[in-house]
Amino acid sequence: MVLSTEILGIKNALAEKMEIKAKKAAAQGKPKYPNPVFWRCKDNMDWKAQGENLKEVGKICVDMFKEADIKGFCMKQVGRCKNDAARVALEVKQGIEMSPEERKEVFLYGERTLGKLYRKGDMVPVRREWRGAADTAYDFYRWGKMWLMLLTTFSRDLIPALNSTFYYRWMISYFCCVGFMDKNTSGQKGSALKMSHLMTYDIFRYVAENLVFLAKGDKKNGNSSQLNKKVVLFDEMTMGQIMAGFPDLLGIPYQLMPVFLVSEIDQLTCVPYIDAVESFGLPADTCPVPSSECGALVIDALPHMGSCFISSSMPCDGSTMASSYMSRRFPDLPVYHLTFPVRYEDEETTRYAVDDIKGCIKFVEDVTGAKWSWDAYFKQMKRFNEETAYELQKWEVNKTDYPQIIGPSYELFRKWNYEMDGGADPRVIKTFEKVNDIMMKAYEKREQAWRNKMRYRGIVWSCPAHYYANFSNWLANCWGIDILVEMESLNFTKVLETEDKEEALMDLARLYERMVMRRHTNGGYRNVVDEMWRQVEDWRAEIIIMYQNVACKNMATLQGVLDDTCRDRNAHMIWIEHDLMDPRTVSRKTMRDKVNEYMRTVMHAEPVDPTLVDFDDELGM
Amino acid sequence: MKDLKHLIYFESLLDNADNELVEQAKKDGKLIMGYTCYHIPEVLLNVDNCVSVRLRAPRTGSIDISTYYMSNYVCEYARALLERAIEGGFQFLDGLAGVDACSMMNRFYEHFGILKCNTKENFFVTHLDVPYKTEDFSFNHMQRQLEVRLLDVMHDKLGVDVSDAQIRKAVAEHNEVCKIMQEISEMRKADNPVITGYEFHVLNLVTYTCPKYLILPYLKETLAELKKRKPDEKLPRARVGIVGSEIDDPEFTKMIEDAGARVVFDRHCFGSIPGREVIELTDDEDALPQIVRHYMRTSECARYIADEKVQQRRDTADRLAKEFHADGIIYEQMKYCDFWGFERALVSHVMAEEYGWPVLSIDRLYNAKGSGQLRTRFQAFVESLEIKKIQKGGKK
Secondary structure (H helix, E strand, C coil): CCCCHHHHHHHHHHHHHHHHHHHHHHHCCCCCCCCHHHHHCCCCCCHHHHHHHHHHHHHHHHHHHHHCCHHHHHHHHHHHHHHHHHHHHHHHHHHHHCCHHHHHHHHHHCCCCCHHHCCCCCCCCCCCCCCCHHHHHHHHHHHHHHHHHHHHHHHCCHHHHHHHHHCCHHHHHHHHHHHHHHHHHCCCCHHHHHHHHHHHHHHHHHHHHHHHHHHHHCCCCCCCHHHHHHEEEECCCCCCHHHHHCCCCEEEECCHHHHHCHHHHCCCCCHHHHHHHHHHCCCCCCCHHHHHHHHHHHCCCCCCCCCEEEEECCCCHHHHHHHHHHHHHCCCCCEEEECCCCCCCCHHHHHHHHHHHHHHHHHHHHHHCCCCCHHHHHHHHHHHHHHHHHHHHHHHHHHCCCCCCCCHHHHHHHHHHHHHCCCCCHHHHHHHHHHHHHHHHHHHCCCCCCCCCCCEEEEEECCCCHHHCCHHHHHHHHHCEEEEEEHHHCCCCCCCCCCCHHHHHHHHHHHHHCCCCHHHHCCCHHHCHHHHHHHHHHHCCCEEEEEEECCCHHHHCCHHHHHHHHHHHCCEEEEEEECCCCCCCCCHHHHHHHHHHHHHHCCCCCCCCHHHCCCCCCCCC | CCCCCCHHHHHHHCCCCCCHHHHHHHHCCCEEEEECCCCCCHHHHHCCCEEEEECCCCCCCCCHHHHHHHCCCCCHHHHHHHHHHHCCCCCCCCEEEEECCCHHHHHHHHHHHHCCCCCCCCCEEEEECCCCCCCHHHHHHHHHHHHHHHHHHHHHHHCCCCCHHHHHHHHHHHHHHHHHHHHHHHHHHCCCCCCCHHHHHHHHHHHHHCCHHHHHHHHHHHHHHHHHCCCCCCCCCEEEEEEECCCCCHHHHHHHHHCCEEEEEEEECCCCCCCCCCCCCCCCCCHHHHHHHHHHHHCCCCCCCCHHHHHHHHHHHHHHHHHCCCCEEEEEEECCCHHHHHHHHHHHHHHHHCCCCCEEEEEECCCCCCCHHHHHHHHHHHHHHHHHHHHHHHHC
């Protein structure tokens, strides 16, 4: 059913009123985020089409049910129950056999070994982790809070949001986001746990809100033309700072939710996209990020929405080329190609980048009718600068003998809520403040981020596997390798200009040129090789976890030089191959085995948790 | 057809990067400028006493050492060049003009410096940043890059006169070569061409890899010979064009022609389209900006992502296929080439579905001449084109 023009007219008038109200609130200095106008944009669902889609989905479900081995499934569940019973009995027995001191230790500080949480063939751990009484209580509190936030956010426009699950398989993967939270906090306690939860909460709020907007705008679903007029889609990892001057528009990183970020939650999400685009003819040696994005376009797994698309040449050759697939799928969507210079260290090139930014701003103005606001831009960049200061504070603490903020949440929060958000969301600064408070207090108390487990100072270089986003967590839990920082975090930190307009654009260009991955892989080998050794020294890293995304040509082309320089320095560098979004090429287990082998044979080390050396999570989310 | 008088000589010139004519130029006191990519305007490497050599790695065998440095999932052209450089095969160069157009070639240039592959005192490797689109500010950017990153370096390091007069002189010589090559190229449009695709490929390659002033007499003679040459009576079974990434091995073209086809146009890197167009200069503006516009506008590199360039590439392939009366198009890419990997996969569908051309889509290694699999695919493609022709005739 499509709403009549009359009703739509009334709704549009209401939306306009809301917009004026929101602008007034913003003028008073209390802007709500996201702009309430975006939420209030009315949907225009075609109910007949939804009915037909539901019918088709229903048929598929019936077919799946008919083809399912119900008896086998039931037998498997019985087996699982038996296994659970045996495990519980064993755990009780182990508890009884413990000395009172040991029991007290476990009660207060949690279980010592985590390998028993994994079971072959399971998608999720057999149970949640016991972190000690206080931390487990806190963990459940945050778990409940996360669910509440997710339900509240989705309920702001529940029908299109839930309806997305009938169109896009990636939406289903988001149902296990709370499990992702557990993976990222595995083994963490005390202040480290609190900080991780705070950051993970913001990550999922960012995800949930964008998911609702995607559902609202999608022509197959919410079909909100009001919202689509305000939506500017961004390519892949292109940061949102350029939208700071358009406070009345909504910038959405287009492929982030359906492809990029979800692949960190569910390791199998991108497999169908990769297969589809390879069947289409794309060689298998290309980076899985643009491949998956193109695959998603080939099988129509991306929402059809927005007023325009800002494609970009970042961060690599493959990403550059994916934009032509986008144009092919949505030929009517106006596109601006934001193409920053590759040799960015040469300041001669920055002028070109500024011209390109100006072209992009004009394009957005022309397409949407919005006007660039310097006041809004400077206001957001001031907040972003403040966030940068907090980020630098984290680095300072982690460089000391008492690093506090370790684990995947730190890197993920930085990527999504700091770099991609770019100071747009005022709520994020509060999280920065809270995390900073906890971190500084923990530092003053000389707390251990990983209690009694910290053995080696580690640094991660090159791009990590999306399907093993919490690998640093395993490194800490199993071998006591504490990842102090990752290459992808070490990007631009200059305070951005907030007064002079021309210089502000120069700074914005410099920021984009030095965005995640691009900062190191572009502009010359020194940005990867020399920079790595500089950082290793700066952070006093004892082990380098050197990821090798088998399809990343920018990094692969330097493997010999990296090896040569490593030998010259007699450093410990562990090469870990992976295929970014395709766990079939290199599994998580294979990645772990590379570390296990190195630690045993070269370092002659004993694991801090032997139960994590070998376990099966092949089918895990 | 009767063999071309200089064909064997031309073939021998392609056996080494440092060939007989390059050696002759060195003896004449010339400076040898290496480059690999169309993004670098060839004419600028021929100013004053410089001559350009587009780098190839003929007779490549093992590429183990470069694979150690660059890994095995990387463009074999880049690896083969690095291997040759490590072996000392590019010691004859006085400068290397690199562009940061694709990451793998860029790393080749960087390794050239890191591994000190050339020990000449004033030898330089320069890296230019090239734009992805053809806006006005992109032209300005490219011009500035060429001034600062190439011409100034040539002047400062080697004392080359890079004045406007010298650039115009280089363009005049370049145009002389282009006019001959264009005239020869036009012969490929005939129903029964007097030149094979292989021969044209060889001729075109020597224009890229030999000093212009030394190769010109041979080209002139060959043109005169072709004008009188009589074609074979038997027509080729099918006429095809090649579109795609780098092919510096004429044996690849030969393999297609051995399968019964005639290659009638070469829209690939190291091909003549683009590359052998006359550069028209006016006197009311410096030569450099005009050259920049010429190269950027004629470039068909898949790296250009702007919509108008994407469309240009498709329209060019369509136009060439029509002008040269091709029956089908072969889209090819060097294995591991990201730009052409994405382009080939998509455009091979577009050209077939929207433009109606029969398309063969392949990826290949640098050393492809021994590939039985490719040979079979070419044979199958030729047969399919023949069947289409028969069916078309039947309908008439």
